Amino acid sequence: MEPHQHTHKCKEVFSLLSEYLNLELPPEACQEIETHLAGCQPCIEFAESLRKTVELCRQYQPAELPAPLGKEAREQLLEAYAKMLSGRKTVS
Amino acid sequence: MPALERKHEVELARQLIAGEPHAFDGFVEHFRAKVFHYSWLMCRNREDAEEVAQETLLKVFESFAHLREPERVRPWVFRIARNACLMKRRKSVFAPPRELSLDDFLPQMNHDGGDARIQIADWSLLPDDRLLRSEMKQVLDQAISELPEHYRTVILLRDMEELSTLETAETLDLTEDVVKTRLHRARLAVRQKLDEYLRGG
DSSP: OOOOOOOHHHHHHHHHHHHHHTTOSOHHHHHHHHHHHHHOHHHHHHHHHHHHHHHHHHHOOOSOOOOOOOHHHHHHHHHHHHHHHHHHHHHO | OHHHHHHHHHHHHHHHHHTOTTHHHHHHHHHHHHHHHHHHHHHOOHHHHHHHHHHHHHHHHHTGGGOOOGGGHHHHHHHHHHHHHHHHTGGGGGSOOOOOOGGGGSOOEEEETTEEEEOOOOGGGSOGGGTTOHHHHHHHHHHHHHSOHHHHHHHIIIIISOOOHHHHHHHHTOOHHHHHHHHHHHHHHHHHHHHHHHTTO
16 A cells, blocks of 8 residues: 555545534535545544544633623613614504 | 523523513623624724624614514624624725635645654544643634634634524625635634644644
8 A cells, every 4th residue: 555645535535524524514425534534544633633623612712801891881782772672662 | 502502592682672671681791792702803902892892782782673583693693793893994805815725734744664644743632621721722712813814703603603604604795615615724724723732832
């Protein structure tokens, strides 16, 4: 067997990995990717690192939080909300 | 958890439309934090992010009559937030987005003898439940802030806010294919930064 370069198939799998992880591919394409991954250690390592990256992003919580809502800002919003409610009533 | 959160938002939106008095503060608190987070990561400026959050909520109330389906409240709020961010950063209009090449993210290979090794960190050392240690969080934060803006907005909406591909496309006025293209590149770029960190670079 030739030493592993990124083969055409590796590159194809590489380009589809996000869609694969998102379960956005048709079943045949998933099957093809899984068959390739089963026999290609570099691709499986890479796919796992991308899966963990996505997992990290999902768990990510902001370091910065907004300052508490000021009284004036709240009143401004409340006024807009009251207008929204009264507008809705006159329409219906 | 995200599914529960979305259910909660839809419920809040329904109550808000119905004029239930307690819904207002719950809605404002929830979406103010979410929009602030998104716009802080987009604008990188606390003052701008707080203004975007306030402007977004005002706009939300002003146009709530247009929200026919409470199920769509999250993408709808983010669409308004994204436009408010763009207004803050008008210069982005003049920087047409270009897609990065996938080849830039292909890992290098080592060829020792006949056996090839991929040049990446050992990610198996990073168990799922310990992914977000504080230093990883900083690296992730940095990686996201270094993404081009048109990639950052997609990864924030898709992976952090967990909007669907279609919802993200509608929020950003893009096709679903473009969302997929940008999400993949954004993830690859973030992965690359994390990999460098894990390799001690």
